[in-house]
Structures are given as C-alpha cells and as structure tokens.
Amino acid sequence: MIEDRRINPILLDNFIIKYIDNPKSIFKLVKSNMNVLDHGSGPGNYTLIFSKLAKDGTVYAIDSDPKQVDILNYKIKKYNIKNVKTFVSRDLSVIEDNSIDFLFSKDVLCCTTLHEELVMDIKRVLRPGGIAYVSIKNNFIKNDPRNISYKKLYSLFDNPKHKYNNLIGSWLFYRKPVI
Numbered sequence: 001m002i003e004d005r006r007i008n009p010i011l012l013d014n015f016i017i018k019y020i021d022n023p024k025s026i027f028k029l030v031k032s033n034m035n036v037l038d039h040g041s042g043p044g045n046y047t048l049i050f051s052k053l054a055k056d057g058t059v060y061a062i063d064s065d066p067k068q069v070d071i072l073n074y075k076i077k078k079y080n081i082k083n084v085k086t087f088v089s090r091d092l093s094v095i096e097d098n099s100i101d102f103l104f105s106k107d108v109l110c111c112t113t114l115h116e117e118l119v120m121d122i123k124r125v126l127r128p129g130g131i132a133y134v135s136i137k138n139n140f141i142k143n144d145p146r147n148i149s150y151k152k153l154y155s156l157f158d159n160p161k162h163k164y165n166n167l168i169g170s171w172l173f174y175r176k177p178v179i
C-alpha cells in the first residue's frame with residue numbers, strides 16, 4: 001500500500017470536485033441505500049463522496065491501474081471507511097448482473113479501446129431502472145486507438161435519457177429499461 005504524502009488527498013479531491021467538475025446534479029441521484037459502482041475510479045476522488053451519500057449501501061470502485069487502487073485503499077484505511085470495496089480490473093466481471101443502482105463512469109471510455117465491451121458490461125450490471133452517468137473527454141490526438149467520438153458514445157447506449165457535449169467532452173445519462 002502506498003501513501004500519498006504530497007497534500008491531504010481529501011482536500012485536493014474536494015477542491016477538484018467543487019471548483020472544476022461541479023457535478024451536484026449527479027450527486028442528487030445517489031440515495032443512502034443504493035449500491036453504487038465507480039467505474040474507473042482512479043484514486044477515488046468520487047468514490048469517497050459516494051461512500052457518504054450511499055452510507056447504507058455498498059460502493060464498488062474498479063480501476064485497471066493497481067497504483068490508483070492502492071491510493072484509494074490508503075484513503076479508505078486512513079478515514080476508516082467501511083462500505084467501499086475496491087478491485088483492480090479492466091472489466092466489470094467482479095460485479096453481479098442487475099445489482100447496481102447508480103453507475104458512474106467518468107472519463108474512462110476515452111482511456112481504453114474496450115468501448116463496446118465495457119458498455120455491454122455497464123448495461124449488464126445495472127439493475128432494471130438503474131441509472132448510469134458516462135462521460136468522455138475530447139481527445140485531440142489523431143489516430144489514438146482509444147479515441148471515441150461523442151456520436152459513437154451515444155450510439156452505444158440505445159436511447160440515452162439525456163446527452164450533452166461541449167468543448168471539453170461529452171456525457172450522458174442512461175436508464176436501464178424495466179421490462
């Protein structure tokens with residue numbers, strides 16, 4: 001387990017989220033008893049917020065980079081957080097079908113070539129009626145195989161509930177149909 005000694009990680013996270021990302025509308029969707037998946041959690045900037053919002057549920061944090069998961073595990077231990085489970089994985093196979101109430105995939109599909117596979121996995125793990133927030137950053141590097149356009153992102157989600165794009169990136173909300 002590694003320690004992040006440069007700056008108090010919680011203060012840094014709060015600064016980034018409050019002043020740069022400002023995702024208040026997303027946080028409103030998370031209720032106390034929900035199971036939340038932070039897909040591509042990185043060092044857990046959002047995971048820790050979800051752990052407070054879903055205090056009676058479970059927050060799953062998955063990242064393909066073991067170093068990011070180590071930093072998150074350090075924070076979980078330091079702040080004695082009990083409702084977060086972390087995994088190092090490039091896919092969502094550790095998560096059961098139809099088990100997630102809210103899925104958060106922020107700027108992950110633009111860091112991988114596994115676009116179709118991950119979107120299938122996102123739809124699989126959401127419970128019917130569950131909601132996913134998925135965003136990508138615009139990639140200005142030509143011929144990057146990870147690059148995914150906003151049109152492609154939208155097309156992978158049949159009938160997204162809301163979709164947006166601006167100069168920096170694109171994002172959508174997807175609600176899994178209730179059959």
Ligand SMILES: C[S@@+](CC[C@H](N)C(=O)[O-])C[C@H]1O[C@@H](n2cnc3c(N)ncnc32)[C@H](O)[C@@H]1O
Nearest residue numbers: 040041042045063064065090106107108111112
């Ligand atoms: C730009 S960072 C975003 C981190 C976090 N979502 C945030 O907004 O603070 C992208 C993260 O996705 C992770 N990642 C890339 N491909 C992945 C995959 N196939 N499965 C899980 N995580 C992945 C990277 O390791 C990295 O931590």
